[in-house]
Amino acid sequence: MDSQQFYLEEGFPFQGRRLEKLKAFLTQTDLSYDSQIEYTALFKTQDGQIAGCGSRHKNTLKCIAINPAFQGKGCLSLIMTQLLKNAASEGISHLFLFTKPLYLQMFSDMGFYSIMQTEDMLLMENRKDGIREYLRQEAALTPAYKGKKIGAIVMNANPFTNGHRYLVETAASFCDLLHVFVLSADSSEFPSDLRLELVKKGCADFANVQIHGSSDYLISAATFPDYFLKDKATVSDKTALLDLMIFGVYFKETFGITQRFVGEEPFSQITNAYNQQMKKVLPSFGIKVTEIPRCKYQDTVISATLVRKKFLTGDENDLKELQNFVPETTYAFLISPQGTALKKQLSAQRGGIL
Known part of the structure; x- marks a missing residue:
């Protein structure tokens, strides 16, 4: 034919x-x-x-x-x-x-x-060689450093909370240099450029922390699409393996990463499954995986989900309470005109009224 x-x-x-x-x-x-x-x-x-x-x-x-x-x-x-x-x-x-x-x-x-x-x-x-060219450009932004303990964190930070900051601070204390990769995919309530900005501002006082976007090469629609399927409760080992191998080969090769840090994940089954697969895969590339317990405020586990929920209620008391769950830089955005505009936009998308 x-x-x-x-x-x-x-x-x-x-x-x-x-x-x-x-x-x-x-x-x-x-x-x-x-x-x-x-x-x-x-x-x-x-x-x-x-x-x-x-x-x-x-x-x-x-x-x-x-x-x-x-x-x-x-x-x-x-x-x-x-x-x-x-x-x-x-x-x-x-x-x-x-x-x-x-x-x-x-x-x-x-x-x-x-x-x-x-x-x-x-x-x-x-x-x-698209991936190597991208990582070469990212590595060129990294200042000269001394030491051999190079760590990494990959986070969505939707938005950046005290829990994320605790994870960065704890991980940085174990490292000569810590790379934090903020997911670039625009599949979250807070846009990617805003999430990256809030992480940079929230980590500005850490001298040995370098913040990066992740582009399409790390937990993206290309490398790990299941991460963004909100209606999917589980993820297969096969789905996560591709993304982890890319990290184990290309990101380790470029940045000399020896340790990757993750926070405990009691809420998202997909993220937890990804973390468990990480513990199996990355050591074969010479990367140690360290899981850090979640940060709490009093008896409440701090999570971005909780922050978003309080942010979107429209209740002034909920908004004020967020000062206990996010850094000053994140809170400053949440109460700003830009934050109010984002809240209205997200509420409209959900059919809510503010």
């Missing part, structure tokens, strides 16, 4: 019966649909058979599958061309691709480069 005999259906994303048919097709090719998908390009034959499909979530291409009956018929080229066209229309040029390791050569021929692969997953990007 000539590629001209396939016709395109687009989903932004698909809904209803079309979505169910797409899910059934992916299941036949040993793939599962990702509920975060924003766009799907699906090609069919004139008699309605699905020849192949591919999808995009933000800057990550995934769920790419070809009907075995139409392999070698030009369908994959059509799918990739359409996905690239759609991404370009959204202003996205730097792309990641999730696929299976056996398709490495196929997508390499299409201009994608391997970042990391496990037995089951392969992550690629369309920039040669």
